[in-house]
Amino acid sequence: MPVWSPGFYGIGNYSRNVSNFRAEDGARHALPWEKVTKDTWRVAAGNASTIVLNYDVYGATSFAANTYLGDDRAYISPSGMFVYIPEMTHHPVTVAIQLPSNWKQISTGLEPISGKSNTFYASDFDVLYDSPILMGNQEYLHFDVKGVPHYVAIENVSAKVDRQKMIADLQKMVTAATQLIGAVPYKHYTFLLMGRGNGGIEHLNSASIQFDGNSLDTPEGYLHWLGYVSHEYFHNFNVKRIRPIALGPFNYDMENLTNMLWVSEGLTVYYENLVLVRAGLMTRDQYLDDMKRSIASFENSPGHHYQSATESSWNTWNAGSGVGGDRNTTISYYQNGAMLGAMLDLKIRAGSMNRRSLDDVMRALYNKYYLQRQRGFTDAEFRQECEAAAGGDLSEVFSYASTSTDVDYAKYFALAGLKLETTSEDASGAYLGINTHFQEAPRNAIPSGPPFAGRSGSPEMILVITSVTPGSPAETAGLKEGDQILEVEGVKATPKAINDLLTPSQPSGRGGTAASQPATPPNSVMKSPGNKIKIQISRNNTTTGVDVELGKNVKRTFTFEPVANPTPLQAAVLKDWLRAVQ
Ligand SMILES: [Zn+2]
Secondary structure (H helix, E strand, O other): OOOOEOOEOOOOOHHHHEEEEEEEEOOOOEOOEEEEEOOEEEEOOOOOOOEEEEEEEOOEOOOOOOOEEOOOOEEEOHHHOOOOOHHHOOOOEEEEOOOOOOOOEEEEOOEEOOOOOOEEEEOOHHHHHOOOEEEEOOEEEEEEEOOEEEEEEEOOOOOOOOHHHHHHHHHHHHHHHHHHHOOOOOOOEEEEEEOOOOEEEEOOOEEEEEOOHHHHHOHHHHHHHHHHHHHHHHOOOEOOOEOEOOOOOOOOOOOOOOOOHHHHHHHHHHHHHHHHHHOOOOOHHHHHHHHHHHHHHHHOOHHHHOOOHHHHHHHHHHHOOOOOOOOOOOOOHHHHHHHHHHHHHHHHHHHOOOOOOHHHHHHHHHHHHHHHOOOOEOHHHHHHHHHHHHOOOOHHHHHHHHOOOOOOHHHHHHHHOEEEEEEEEEEEEEEOOEEEEEEEOOHHHOOOOOOOOOOOOOOOEEEEEEEEOOOOHHHHOOOOOOOEEEEEOOEEOOHHHHHHHHOOOOOOOOOOOHHHOOOOOOOOOOOOOOOEEEEEEEEOOEEEEEEEEOEEEEEEEEEEEEOOOOOHHHHHHHHHHOOOOO
């Protein structure tokens, strides 16, 4: 049984929900079996040509990556329900479902088998694991795009929401997205609009989307929801088909690590609103409002001083799908990836004299890697496609993706004739002014000793300054890029140790329970502006102590203004970038 579910980058260990396991041959004679790993069963089949497995799956958590059974509905997250035979995952699969008599609806991206009720087909186990199944008494709506049917299973949308308008808007959104890529790559698509929980997960030709059904009652709530559905839908291109090489074919037994979730998730966030603009469902001002709030949220969270988008991607399997546990020391590749997407797009548009855009990169990746080579792309291939479209070097954007360097947003938005203004106000905590990278010590830095001494555990981690903000307390005290921080206030230097000095604790960014948490008390070690801290650094193999007088922390706010006299290129880039095409 898989340990994780495609689209949700965390280990779920679903086999823990399995009980009452039995194996039989075709004549219902019991076959001996044993459990050989935590998620592997070995059946002694002898001469049996058929093996029947019976097992119960416990499903009490209503979440898009978990199987759930309630009084009025059930949801199968297939990787936590169906076992596979390792050498037979390319075999076709049939799924037959027996519904309780008072349930009428099964919604899934799986192919129905004609002539057999409630029976479905998957061409292989990858398709099976990518096709959740929702059962109960959902509303069931439908629209076509280019003759391809799109089904909408609704569990909990508020009765006040106009169904006809909702379906028309989803149709516009799908039309804009499919025009952008130039393909409708499936035979049918199903939106599973589920209630009672948070989180959405994209699949090959379906998406499981959970939300508060009453949140659609206001125009803002409705637009936000459309963006969320647009996100999960756009994933059918970006990540399901346009994908980094690590993300398929999957290994279901372990983590599938990649640096590129800032592309797969972040660029999907970038496109979720852009698709709505193209579809005429979001205005240019609404788009830019969302962008500036996103930049402010990212810049005002201390984590961006310590973690890059590529690191956040790689570490997500430990931290939990893109929303790190600690906003002080980690970032969200969703948020950062969306801004990197905007910078790539604007640079490509300006660099190509407004002849190409990030859309061309997405189309090239779709055609070249998904259709022709039938594989994912490497990190280098993604960059090549971006630079080919821009007609030049994009090293600055890619270094923003892989480091915690301060980002010059204004330079990029100026390419579209937009002036990004920043205002600052005092905020709690204290200010130091460094960005760092927490990295493995180089081999020659590991102290000598008996062979392999100290190597048995995790590698030694060191904290290195990657940039010092001009005019900051750190610069005044003489700290420099490349310095290794050994200790702060007598404690081993880690991102957390520094942040405990500078920043009030923040509630975890995960889950939807923030409202029920008590206010977090301030850290006992937290310093104030004007306090001095002792930092021990190593520079050129010499250890030095540095005293830094901390400054005031600021909270930044961003606004966009069109420049007074845009050049023809700036005007053309802005017009085409945020233009409704429908
Ligand atoms: Zn996503």
